[in-house]
Amino acid sequence: EGNIRYNMEALLYHPWFSFNARYSLKDQLAQIRYIASQNDWLVLRKVPKDKIAEAIESYWRANDPSPGTLRNESRETFSNRVLRADELFTIHKRLRGWRSDRGRIYIKFGEPEQIVNDAFPSGKAPSIRWHYFRLKRQFIFTDERGFGQYTLRNKDEEYLED
Numbered sequence: 001e002g003n004i005r006y007n008m009e010a011l012l013y014h015p016w017f018s019f020n021a022r023y024s025l026k027d028q029l030a031q032i033r034y035i036a037s038q039n040d041w042l043v044l045r046k047v048p049k050d051k052i053a054e055a056i057e058s059y060w061r062a063n064d065p066s067p068g069t070l071r072n073e074s075r076e077t078f079s080n081r082v083l084r085a086d087e088l089f090t091i092h093k094r095l096r097g098w099r100s101d102r103g104r105i106y107i108k109f110g111e112p113e114q115i116v117n118d119a120f121p122s123g124k125a126p127s128i129r130w131h132y133f134r135l136k137r138q139f140i141f142t143d144e145r146g147f148g149q150y151t152l153r154n155k156d157e158e159y160l161e162d
Helices: 015-022 025-032 038-044 049-062 073-089 101-109 155-159
Strands: 114-118 127-132 137-142
Touching: 015 073, 025 038, 025 049, 038 049, 073 101, 101 127, 101 137, 137 155
Parallel strands: none
Antiparallel strands: 114 127, 127 137
């Protein structure tokens, strides 16, 4: 570990550093639900309130792709996706971006490879299609009310086995 040099921003100003300050433990647990396996989630949701922080740390230790190093790349990727989902998909203060359907898909699968936007369709609600060609998946979001809150139409696609 001593001979590895990481090229990164100053730690105090890095968004990862402020993640715990920005999101409560309850929010972090709800975010982890998006990516946790069913077995992991069954364990996490039964954790007493005073043990949530410890359970979250344990979850990330167990899902570290390179244990023994200082960094947890999975956690960093996840945290960056949550922060980015908040930036992109928050609707005023009413709905945080990570809680939206687009935010959930973004957190789970990352940046779509192609986005097709039908913002002004004739006679129907605006829609957005996200294509993930490498995963052979497509997600369709529609804005039924016209306020920018796009909801996922093909929810079954989210839970297909690879």
